[in-house]
Amino acid sequence: MILKEIIFLVVLVAAVNADYVSYKNYKVYKIVPKNENEVQILLDLRKQPQYYFWNDIVSLYSDVKIMVAPKNQEEFENYFKSINIPAEVVFNDVQKLIDDQVKRPVRRNVVYDWTYYLTLDEINAWLTRIVEEHSDVATLVNLGTSVEGRTIWGVKIDYKKEENPVIGMIEGGIHSREWISPATVTYIINEFLTSTDENVRFMAENIVWHIFPVVNPDGYYYTFNNNRMWRKNRGKDNFTPCANVADDISNGIDLNRNFGFVWMLTGASQNPCAETYAGPSEFSEPESRAISNYVLYIKNQGRMIYYFAFHSYSQMVLVPYSHLSGYDVINAPNYADMYEIAIRGMDKLKAKHNTDYQVGTSGDILYEVSGSSFDWVKGVAEIPIVYLFELRDVGEFGFLLPAERIIPNNEEIMAGLLEMERVTRNMGYYNIQNESEPATLPTTVEPSTTAAPGSGMKTVFSVFLIALCLFVTL
């Protein structure tokens, strides 16, 4: 270990709050339910908050991973022995995975290279620097202020400074423990500003982008300094003692349940001790108000087409609306277009590193949810092309995705996004002349705003899974 790394670790430890939550010797068990009875046993077990399920979906023959604190391990193991279901230990010490995740390369490049995860201060410093280096096209923007008074920083990228531009917005880090999200969003910013690939250049230069890597800065800070598994913001007005879990869990609101569109309809909680606590009322939180106000503000500056929210994990592209499933999904305007754009994007994503992504509404492929940011953007702000990405992986490491996987994750996402932009443009949502192609007669194709089923619709209805759980990702 060289001096620089030792200094970093010392600083990190010194910065750590006295109530740092250690996951030392927490084990993760894998159980594969082999009949409906075993599925039911696991679903019942999930109601006990001392068992942290790493998976959102408990289904027949799927790997179900459960994290257990040292003090509960004996009881847990005895229980599964007594009912004759094998529970295999897949991780012996969760804290070791967390320590691995904050490790820095011994020799770090001067410029950030996505080989490790950045802290909040480092992300903000990186943003400031990249904006200074590209000050002709990029500006630092302030989205608003968090509960604890932190500024939510982002960047606006505008190459052409034209009237009535096509506009897109990207949100990262609304759930703080999903570290791959900010690491993806900073990568997209960097690609838009520095890539020499002609397709990236096209997407960067023809659309005005507003990009925010960490919209929940208090939570993200907390995951580095207090509790790696923190998901919500740090709003403490609803504190309440919690049975079977640490009381601190009630010091936060799930920002992705706090938005004012079918708020509290489904898949959200009014219990502050829940991970999916939606807050005392819709838009009770400054972070969710800041996002929604900003969307409405930039919407007036041109043709706002895109909104992408990045989460982890599950490898999915979720299409609005999250509370709908089955035939009801077509109640979202231009659902069929959004579905087809995502399917075609994910073909290109897969071509990069052979990673499979599923596409559908959360109600169809994950679980029903309401009050999320992207559903609000679709349902109230009426932006046409809106998605929530659940990035890598599918539960092997979950939120503790090793840093070596950041770059392949980012490369495949970039490939997917480029294709999605191309398909959206070809569907006629906007016209931008591709200078590498011979000029065609101007066409005025109206984007479909009604729910006209497209080619992708058949597969939609075949996927039908609903689950609720403690370790929610959306």
Ligand SMILES: *[C@@H]1O[C@H](CO)[C@@H](O)[C@H](O)[C@H]1NC(C)=O
């Ligand atoms: C522009 O057209 C060229 C030639 O057809 C093609 O190779 C390229 O991918 C197109 N660019 C975009 C961004 O669609």
